[in-house]
Every structure is written in structure tokens, then in C-alpha cells.
Amino acid sequence: MLYSKPALPVSNQIAMLQSRGMIINDIPYATSHLLNISYYRLSAYMLPFQSAANDPNHTYKANVHFEDVMDLYVFDRELRLLVFDAIERIEVSFRTQLIYQMALKYGSHWHEDPKHFSSSSTYHELQKHINEHKGKSNREVFMDHYWNKYTNPVNPPSWMSLEIITMGTVSFIFKGLSKDDKKDLAAFYKLHPKVLESWVHALAYVRNICAHHARLWNRDFGVQPLLIQKPRLPWIDLTFNNNRRSYYFLCLLQYLLTTINPGGHLKQRIKELLANHPAVPKQYMGFQKDWDAQPLWL
Numbered sequence: 001m002l003y004s005k006p007a008l009p010v011s012n013q014i015a016m017l018q019s020r021g022m023i024i025n026d027i028p029y030a031t032s033h034l035l036n037i038s039y040y041r042l043s044a045y046m047l048p049f050q051s052a053a054n055d056p057n058h059t060y061k062a063n064v065h066f067e068d069v070m071d072l073y074v075f076d077r078e079l080r081l082l083v084f085d086a087i088e089r090i091e092v093s094f095r096t097q098l099i100y101q102m103a104l105k106y107g108s109h110w111h112e113d114p115k116h117f118s119s120s121s122t123y124h125e126l127q128k129h130i131n132e133h134k135g136k137s138n139r140e141v142f143m144d145h146y147w148n149k150y151t152n153p154v155n156p157p158s159w160m161s162l163e164i165i166t167m168g169t170v171s172f173i174f175k176g177l178s179k180d181d182k183k184d185l186a187a188f189y190k191l192h193p194k195v196l197e198s199w200v201h202a203l204a205y206v207r208n209i210c211a212h213h214a215r216l217w218n219r220d221f222g223v224q225p226l227l228i229q230k231p232r233l234p235w236i237d238l239t240f241n242n243n244r245r246s247y248y249f250l251c252l253l254q255y256l257l258t259t260i261n262p263g264g265h266l267k268q269r270i271k272e273l274l275a276n277h278p279a280v281p282k283q284y285m286g287f288q289k290d291w292d293a294q295p296l297w298l
Contacts, residue, residue, distance in 0.1 A: 010034045021060040022049075022069075030066045037073070044215050045072045048281055068279065075277040076217045079246070082273060084210040086253045086266055087203055091167050093260045094200060097188050098174060099158050102181065108157035111173075122176025129165045130155050140164055168204040175201070189259055190232040198226040199252050206249060218284035220244050225252055233258050234295035237288065245286025254296055267297050 008016070010031050014024055024030045034042070047053075049064040102110045110116050114123040133139060134147065134155075143164060146156040155161055162170070174182065175197055182193040189196055202225035209216055224243045228235060236251055250270060257264050271292060274280065282291075291297060 013039045020058050022064055024066045045069050075280050078273055080210045080216050082269055087207050090256050099162050101185055103158050109153045111158045117176045119176055130161050133164050167207050171200045171204045195226045236294040236296050240288050242286040247286040
């Protein structure tokens with residue numbers, strides 16, 4: 001099938017939205033946002049306001065304003081910023097614990113020994129990233145200092161080398177550690193190793209969503225973090241099983257931050273965000289009934 005939709009001037013985009021039943025009273029306001037955000041990006045936030053999910057005419061429910069769409073867009077943006085901040089704290093902590101625990105047990109250059117990985121692919125993936133960094137013209141100063149001063153071992157110690165890899169690679173490395181090493185690291189976060197492994201994978205996945213300014217609030221996650229069976233910290237109702245939406249991801253962020261940053265304000269910030277955008281349909285995020293009465297959120 002041939003794609004034949006033409007590019008439309010913003011004035012035509014506004015006229016099309018109005019013809020479908022959206023109320024746009026402030027044309028300059030709508031024009032500005034369509035020029036700087038784009039119709040296509042905003043269209044994902046228009047879907048909840050349409051009369052039917054599969055309506056080929058994309059007609060809108062009664063009394064839907066352009067400002068309603070923008071409120072949802074702003075909510076999602078603020079949610080991403082909040083989540084990204086939490087992920088940053090968790091990523092730094094997890095990277096620190098990975099390096100700290102492994103270095104204490106096996107020495108500064110444990111990452112250079114294949115025996116510490118359950119598969120050769122994990123070891124080679126890590127070495128590839130270190131070697132790629134070595135060939136860059138804008139190497140980190142601490143890495144350059146090591147290579148200019150030391151010749152043995154060839155690469156810097158783990159507390160340097162693992163600082164230059166991505167969160168996705170950190171997740172991959174953790175997955176490739178021995179069962180005992182994963183168990184020790186998971187104990188710090190009061191989780192089962194398999195749960196922590198899946199959560200770290202989900203953290204890397206959502207981090208990329210946030211970094212690319214993609215929609216988060218009602219996304220059906222392609223990477224599902226495992227459900228906790230025996231929580232050791234305040235948690236939610238164990239009968240809750242929707243781990244494909246953003247609510248459960250917010251739950252795992254709060255669980256991890258209970259250990260990492262017990263004096264933090266994530267739960268308060270989430271409650272304030274929802275209070276500031278009361279029209280946002282929380283059901284699209286997978287929120288359970290009476291979510292804020294769950295032990296995790298008290």
C-alpha cells in the first residue's frame with residue numbers, strides 16, 4: 001500500500017483538528033505548540049480524547065480543548081524528568097555497588113579476567129567498550145591519565161573502566177556474573193537476584209525512553225520488570241500483577257530508593273505531579289485502586 005499523506009501547514013493541521021471536533025479558541029497558542037512540538041508527537045496525546053479507539057475519522061469527544069492535550073503532554077514531560085532523576089540516582093548506586101563488591105572480592109582489575117563472567121560474550125562485550133573508548137579523541141581524563149602513566153595491567157581498574165560504559169552495558173555485565181556474585185549484589189537492595197536483574201534491564205530500557213523524550217505515561221513496556229514475590233521492604237498488594245505499565249515502574253523506583261536514598265522525595269513528587277494534573281487518566285498508567293494507601297507510598 002502506498003503512503004500518500006501529504007505534509008500539512010500548521011494552519012491546515014488546526015483546521016483538521018477543528019473539523020474533527022476539537023475546540024481551539026487560542027489559535028496563536030496552538031500554532032506555537034504545533035510548530036515547536038509537532039503534530040505527530042502531540043497526536044499520541046490526542047488519542048485518549050477521541051470518541052473511539054479505532055475511529056477512522058478521529059473524531060473527538062464533546063468539549064475537548066487543545067489545552068487538554070497540552071496538559072497531558074506537559075504531564076508526560078514532567079513525569080519523564082522525575083523518572084530520569086530517580087534512574088540517575090539508582091544507576092550511580094548500582095554501578096558503585098557492582099564495582100565495590102567485585103573489586104573487594106577479586107581485586108581492582110576483576111573485569112579483565114574472563115573467569116568472573118558466566119559467558120565469554122559478556123567479557124568480550126565489556127572489553128569492546130573499553131577498547132572503543134581508548135580509540136576516541138575525547139577520552140575521559142581519568143582513563144587517559146592511566147594509559148599515559150601505566151602499562152600493566154593494560155586497562156584501568158574497574159572503578160575507572162566501568163564508569164565509561166552505558167547503563168545497558170552495566171545491565172548486561174550484571175546478567176553475566178556468577179550466581180553468587182549476583183546474589184551478594186541483590187542482597188544490598190533487598191531483592192532476589194532474578195528480580196534485580198530484570199529491574200536493572202527495565203531501568204536501562206526506560207532510561208532510553210526518557211533520554212529520547214518518548215512517551216512514557218501510557219506506554220506498554222517492551223521490557224517487563226519481574227514482580228516481587230517476597231518483598232523485604234514496604235510494598236504494594238502482592239495480587240497486583242500489571243508490570244507492563246508505568247505505575248509498576250514507579251513502584252520499583254520507590255522500592256530501590258528506599259535503600260539508596262531513604263530521605264528522598266520521589267513519592268511526594270509523584271503525588272504532587274498527579275495533583276497538579278487531575279485530568280490525567282491514571283488508568284492508562286496501570287495505577288491500582290487506592291494506590292496511595294499502599295505501604296510503599298505512605
